[in-house]
Amino acid sequence: MTETLPSYLSALNPEQREAVLHEEKSLLILAGAGSGKTRVITTKIAYLIRERGIDPRSILAVTFTNKAAREMAERAAAIESRAAYAMLRTFHSFGAWFLRRYARLAGLNPSFTIYDDDDMASLLSSICGEKSKADIKLLSHQISRAKDYFISPDDPEIKIINYKKEFQTIYKRYEERLAEIGNADFGDLIKKPVEILRNNPDVAAEIRGRFRVVMIDEYQDTNIAQFTLLKELCGADAYVCVVGDDDQSIYRFRGAEVRNILEFPERFPHTDIIRLERNYRSTAPILRVASSVVDNNKGRLGKTLTAERGGGKTPVLAFLPNQDEEAHFAASLIERYFADARSDTKRAADKQSPVKKYSDWAILYRTNAQSLGFETELLRRHIPYRVVGSLKFYEREEIKDALALLSFLANPRDEVSFRRVVNKPARGLGDVAVGRVITEAAGGDLFAAARRTAPILSAKARSGLQSFTEAVDAGRAVLANFALWDDPTDGAALADAAMDLFEDADDGASPQTEKAGRKSRKKASPAPDAAANMPTTNAPAVSGNKKTKDAAQPSLRSGEGLSVCVVTLVQSAGLAAYHLTHDEIAGNQRIANLQELANAASLYPATGAGLIEFLEHIDLDRSMEEQNATDGEGVDSVTLITLHNTKGLEFKRVIITGVEQGVFPRDDKKDDDLEEERRLFYVGATRAMDELYFTCCAARRMFGQTALMEPSLFLSEIDKSALRVIGQPPYGFSARPAAGAFQHSTSQRGVASRKRGRQSGDEDSAGDSSTGTFWKMGDRVFSDDNGYGFVTEIRPHATGPIVVVLFDTGKEMSFLSRHQSSKITKISGEDHDG
DNA sequence: TAATCGATCTTTTTT
DNA sequence: AGATCGATTA
Numbered sequence: 122m123t124e125t126l127p128s129y130l131s132a133l134n135p136e137q138r139e140a141v142l143h144e145e146k147s148l149l150i151l152a153g154a155g156s157g158k159t160r161v162i163t164t165k166i167a168y169l170i171r172e173r174g175i176d177p178r179s180i181l182a183v184t185f186t187n188k189a190a191r192e193m194a195e196r197a198a199a200i201e202s203r204a205a206y207a208m209l210r211t212f213h214s215f216g217a218w219f220l221r222r223y224a225r226l227a228g229l230n231p232s233f234t235i236y237d238d239d240d241m242a243s244l245l246s247s248i249c250g251e252k253s254k255a256d257i258k259l260l261s262h263q264i265s266r267a268k269d270y271f272i273s274p275d276d277p278e279i280k281i282i283n284y285k286k287e288f289q290t291i292y293k294r295y296e297e298r299l300a301e302i303g304n305a306d307f308g309d310l311i312k313k314p315v316e317i318l319r320n321n322p323d324v325a326a327e328i329r330g331r332f333r334v335v336m337i338d339e340y341q342d343t344n345i346a347q348f349t350l351l352k353e354l355c356g357a358d359a360y361v362c363v364v365g366d367d368d369q370s371i372y373r374f375r376g377a378e379v380r381n382i383l384e385f386p387e388r389f390p391h392t393d394i395i396r397l398e399r400n401y402r403s404t405a406p407i408l409r410v411a412s413s414v415v416d417n418n419k420g421r422l423g424k425t426l427t428a429e430r431g432g433g434k435t436p437v438l439a440f441l442p443n444q445d446e447e448a449h450f451a452a453s454l455i456e457r458y459f460a461d462a463r464s465d466t467k468r469a470a471d472k473q474s475p476v477k478k479y480s481d482w483a484i485l486y487r488t489n490a491q492s493l494g495f496e497t498e499l500l501r502r503h504i505p506y507r508v509v510g511s512l513k514f515y516e517r518e519e520i521k522d523a524l525a526l527l528s529f530l531a532n533p534r535d536e537v538s539f540r541r542v543v544n545k546p547a548r549g550l551g552d553v554a555v556g557r558v559i560t561e562a563a564g565g566d567l568f569a570a571a572r573r574t575a576p577i578l579s580a581k582a583r584s585g586l587q588s589f590t591e592a593v594d595a596g597r598a599v600l601a602n603f604a605l606w607d608d609p610t611d612g613a614a615l616a617d618a619a620m621d622l623f624e625d626a627d628d629g630a631s632p633q634t635e636k637a638g639r640k641s642r643k644k645a646s647p648a649p650d651a652a653a654n655m656p657t658t659n660a661p662a663v664s665g666n667k668k669t670k671d672a673a674q675p676s677l678r679s680g681e682g683l684s685v686c687v688v689t690l691v692q693s694a695g696l697a698a699y700h701l702t703h704d705e706i707a708g709n710q711r712i713a714n715l716q717e718l719a720n721a722a723s724l725y726p727a728t729g730a731g732l733i734e735f736l737e738h739i740d741l742d743r744s745m746e747e748q749n750a751t752d753g754e755g756v757d758s759v760t761l762i763t764l765h766n767t768k769g770l771e772f773k774r775v776i777i778t779g780v781e782q783g784v785f786p787r788d789d790k791k792d793d794d795l796e797e798e799r800r801l802f803y804v805g806a807t808r809a810m811d812e813l814y815f816t817c818c819a820a821r822r823m824f825g826q827t828a829l830m831e832p833s834l835f836l837s838e839i840d841k842s843a844l845r846v847i848g849q850p851p852y853g854f855s856a857r858p859a860a861g862a863f864q865h866s867t868s869q870r871g872v873a874s875r876k877r878g879r880q881s882g883d884e885d886s887a888g889d890s891s892t893g894t895f896w897k898m899g900d901r902v903f904s905d906d907n908g909y910g911f912v913t914e915i916r917p918h919a920t921g922p923i924v925v926v927l928f929d930t931g932k933e934m935s936f937l938s939r940h941q942s943s944k945i946t947k948i949s950g951e952d953h954d955g
Numbered sequence: 956t957a958a959t960c961g962a963t964c965t966t967t968t969t970t
Numbered sequence: 971a972g973a974t975c976g977a978t979t980a
Contacts, residue, residue: 824966
């Protein structure tokens with residue numbers, strides 16, 4: 122039978138193939154890490170279209186990240202080009218698509234914009250201004266959670282989130298204000314579609330008629346609202362296929378419910394379950410380490426991943442004195458990788474060894490803040506890197522300002538954006554004047570209200586308000602088809618017209634032409650100042666030589682499409698001048714950032730719909746992947762990334778950093794939260810294909826102070842023989858110890874030194890009686906010629922031990938201890954005391 | 956009304 | 971250490 126199958130199917134293993142060919146009612150695929158689940162999904166999409174004659178437009182596949190969605194679309198289309206017509210989106214992007222389409226039914230204008238967490242907080246503080254910032258943050262978090270659980274203000278279940286009556290009141294008020302403004306928050310993108318489906322049987326019928334196949338990836342991370350949406354989306358005869366891994370559920374904190382995957386068979390009757398337990402990604406030693414940690418979790422379905430790959434190196438655990446050494450160590454590993462490559466090529470130039478790339482490497486950390494040290498070090502060594510998922514660009518003041526202007530242009534009822542920019546730069550508008558405009562608007566069009574209010578204000582406020590409205594007017598003037606939004610109260614015709622504009626590739630236009638059009642526009646648009654893109658975080662190769670040249674006269678250039686609008690708005694509002702004069706040091710950089718935003722906008726048409734599309738894209742996908750990638754995959758670079766963000770990715774070599782108690786796991790974690798951190802460990806470790814490293818620091822600067830750290834609990838859960846330990850383990854450390862404390866000796870003069878436990882790895886050390894030096898793997902050394910380095914190998918030799926040192930420069934040298942040890946000085950490690 | 960200085964807290968993780 | 975917030979001052 123196999124030979125009758127097309128090659129894309131026969132290439133699958135039996136379980137994968139079974140999953141692809143399955144076609145009864147519902148399917149739950151329990152897919153371990155690296156078991157080829159993306160391959161299964163994409164192949165299944167292709168198979169359904171090609172072999173089963175399913176209309177691609179009736180397929181909906183949902184993922185969690187934009188990156189995953191893009192990858193899925195690419196891979197499916199590579200097998201079967203018609204897959205481009207299928208709807209492959211993130212949950213939120215699908216929600217936004219749906220909500221625009223049926224906006225009216227939720228009382229929204231189809232041109233609504235999306236409020237992020239910050240906007241949410243701003244709105245909340247305008248509702249209850251007396252609250253502290255922390256309280257506001259908590260409230261917005263709880264409202265988000267409520268929406269994740271599909272709980273409305275009046276739902277009695279609201280007590281689960283917050284039992285106080287006050288919370289209910291505020292939540293309710295928040296919903297009213299948001300409705301007045303006419304925007305949606307993240308939760309609404311899921312919750313409102315459900316409500317529309319429930320309240321409008323005709324819409325439900327239409328949607329259910331359309332989507333015959335629904336697939337969901339990373340199902341273990343869905344929340345209740347998303348589950349509810351799935352239920353509403355699927356008609357009685359829809360085919361539902363979900364893929365997930367309970368061991369990789371890491372988003373409980375934002376409402377993910379592992380129950381969804383555990384109870385899926387009950388919720389969807391006649392479910393078949395297929396397990397994918399063959400891991401194709403990692404070598405066995407890596408899987409062993411990953412499993413030994415997650416095995417300590419209680420609440421799991423339990424599965425056994427088996428490595429399909431033989432051999433493999435033992436993962437390395439490096440004990441290091443502090444953060445700086447950690448960054449040194451990571452950078453050195455990467456440099457050595459390439460140093461090896463150079464010597465390799467001489468010896469075995471004809472051997473077909475794969476090309477070594479920076480992108481083979483990823484440095485993982487628990488919190489975004491940890492990236493800084495690595496950035497500094499990589500920058501210093503001219504190792505190109507990119508920081509994944511760093512929101513920094515959109516968190517910049519000038520970018521937020523510009524986006525607020527655009528948002529206000531898109532929705533003149535947007536009070537949050539209005540407040541942000543109406544008096545920025547200072548136009549002499551104080552609380553009084555702004556308050557008057559808002560009162561006048563009475564929840565309606567603030568732009569119109571501003572014009573009406575201006576005449577009755579003081580001369581100063583009047584001219585300020587006028588200059589603001591003129592700026593907005595100027596921005597509006599460069600947009601075509603803007604009339605649509607002039608009167609948001611104009612009902613059906615408006616929505617219908619808007620819907621045409623927002624209509625996606627699915628109805629009518631071929632997705633290929635659409636995408637091609639988009640692409641070519643992107644290509645055509647110059648990608649100047651790619652360096653300016655992520656100023657603090659970009660690769661060193663592109664640091665700003667070009668910028669300094671025109672630093673004398675920085676000005677915004679408008680390019681194609683919507684960039685005209687961005688530039689016009691920012692210029693005429695005086696934002697560019699404001700930031701330039703306000704911040705003499707960073708001013709030019711700010712202009713460059715604004716320029717970058719304008720460049721991104723040039724991919725969109727200069728129309729009202731283009732504006733909405735642009736804003737939606739920014740709200741739903743802040744990864745900067747697209748903008749960053751100048752051509753194809755972009756510059757080859759090391760990946761710096763949070764553990765959470767690595768989900769679904771893989772790298773040849775992975776360094777998991779900061780594996781210390783208090784950092785990973787955070788020390789306030791226990792029980793369920795601790796189990797989630799364990800899963801996070803599992804996710805991180807299983808990203809590695811060939812080599813895996815852990816780093817654990819004895820001391821770490823936190824809050825401006827140096828704190829002594831203990832090794833992570835997780836390290837102690839790993840079988841000692843599964844790791845190769847280098848550096849100085851703290852006294853008493855051994856993997857899998859009798860439960861007990863790790864203890865540190867106190868640090869001395871900034872460099873914490875640790876007494877080595879007697880029991881650990883004596884085969885990796887050697888004393889040299891002639892010099893009185895005791896060498897050990899991982900010892901930190903210094904040489905006048907080569908700077909700092911680590912002892913990476915100790916070999917016995919007739920005339921005494923040979924010590925191999927990897928210097929931070931990447932250079933590796935061997936020293937015959939007896940004769941040459943004077944060239945290298947041990948600066949930390951085993952003290953000479955016993 | 957805006958800018959500046961000190962006090963205070965910070966770090967999860969993300970669509 | 972760095973951001974952020976509030977109070978004080980110009």
